Amino acid sequence: MRECYACRQHLIERSARWSTLPPLMRIRAAGIWTGNRGDPWRRTLDISDARVQSMHDELSPADMAFSGGWIVPGLIDAHLHLTLGSLSLSRLDLAGTTSRSDFSQRITQRHAILPTHQWLEAFGWDESLWGGAPPDVSWLDAAEDRPAVAWRCDQHVALCNHAALAQLDLANEVPGGTIVRDASGQPTGLLLEQAAWQLLVPRIPAPPINAQQEALRAGCRHLLSLGVTAVGAMEYLQQVEDVIVPLRNDSTLGVRVSVTALDRTGPLPIDRARSISQSHSLRVIGFKSFADGTLGAATAAMIDPYENAAGSGTLVEHALAGTLEAWMREALDAGFSPSVHAIGDRALAEALACAERCDPHRRVRFEHAQTVDPDSLHRYEGRRVSMQPLHKFGDAPVALDRLGARRMNRVFRFRDYLSAGACLAFGSDWPIVSAAPIEGMRCAITGITRSGAVQGSDQSLTPTEAIDAYTIDAARCLEAWDGVGTLAHGAHADMTVLDRNPLECDWLHAPPRVLCTIVGGRIVHDARMPTAR
Secondary structure (H helix, E strand, O other), X not given: OOHHHXXXXXXXXXXXXXXXXXXXXXEEEEEEEOOOOOOOEEEXXXXXXXXXXXXXXXXXXXXXXEEEEEEEEOEEEEEEOHHHHHHHOOOEEOOOOOOXXXXXXXXXXXXXXXXXXXXXXEEEEOHHHHOOOOOOHHHHHHHOOOOEEEEEOOOOEEEXXXXXXXXXXXXXXXXXXXXXXXXXXXXXXXXXEHHHHHHHHHHOOOOXXXXXXXXXXXXXXHHHHOOEEEEEEEEOHHHHHHHHHHHOOOOOOOOEEEEEEOOOOOOOOHHHHHXXXXXXXXXXXXXXXXXXXXXXXXXXXXXXXXXXXXXXXXXXHHXXXXXXHHHHHHHHHOOOEEEEEEOOHHHHHHHHHHHHHHOOOOOOEEEEOOEOOHHHHHHHOOOEEEEOHHHHHHHHHHHHXXXXXXXXXXXXXXXXXXXXXXXXXXXXXOOOOOOOHHHHHHHHHHOEOOOOOEOOHHHOOOHHHHHHHOOHHHHHHOOOOOOOOOOOOOXXXXXXXXOOOOOOOOOOOOOOOEEEEEEOOEEEEEOOOOOOO
């Protein structure tokens, strides 16, 4: 790289602004992804007005040269929670907690540094890491009289302390949710599914808007450092309006955002969604409903009962009320894409049946789709299936316990969905798991799980298929996001630069590393540069 260009990059890192950098005209690398499986690489890419003009092998002088770098289209996370993930960067992370004492120690440390009147919010605990017994209200005693809530790693179970429970109306049960009670009928502190979302979430004070915006900037910088240039964000419209829209032209964000609104009570806020002007950097494409819970919480709605938990899970929201098809029609008639969280095979079957009756153009997105009846796979031809490979990394061992060996032919069927002709998009569900697409690719390609064992290797993808799921197919799943997910002529000049050939590297032991992230032809993250001070 030319010295003058490196100096400019140092300035951009220090100022956190990319607008000072003149448009790039020519980039050269060891390989630049063409998207053509038979001819995957070129050496040189030309850019004009932040758009790709051509790719070729001409080795004339370049404005930017990555002699050992391999360029793919900017990676897309098709499913994450942008504002929640951004806020999680400063919240107490309980991931990896392996004992009650470890749990309590982390709560004690955070309680000691928080302002007096602030709630203590934590997330990430997983009872399987300490033997399988769920925590109860006493695990949060270290927070004393401060309201405290600790979310399970899947964000579908909340543990509350006495101070938080005192602010909730727990007299009546919530449809689609559970207030867990002990033998005497007293709440244990655990709220499942709708009980957590409807009773607890509205009571938790939201941070000030400026604090949320600062968190969003940090979250976007984090995503850019992972090679992510565009996201499918699951967001409440109020947060989109208050937090994201005011920053949509703020060049410190960098990440392109395609919003699916989480507002789930009828009627849908269609006029509000339409009022958010669409652009290359921010657009609203649909609405999301939840059909069930998760495998880890044993709330995913299954056709057959769980092996090691009571019942077969639960339907929630429109799926429980019998109004899922009507909700889909309302969104589709307004020109939006319905997106349905469905993890259990029963929930997924319900969502598919509704879509088949009202969605001839196949715009419904099936989010997670972790367990599927094998006999129904052919019905996903041309349909949009949005999955998260790192859920397999963590959930595959849990699925074996929950479902038993006989049902493992229903779990994480990446290969089967592709073979059926589905449009398979990958994402992370951040902050539920890491937002790093390289880690997701590693799992999808190798089948590696948290235990270190390979599980379901018959469903593993090739590196090319994994790249497609994080680029062009993710863009297709997010309502044919024009100019994103490809480096074809006219596409946005969004790129992720890797340190090795992703088609030939050892994905299990030495996966690629992100060197640079480029959005609109400008470097917005450079791992080769010293950290700005």
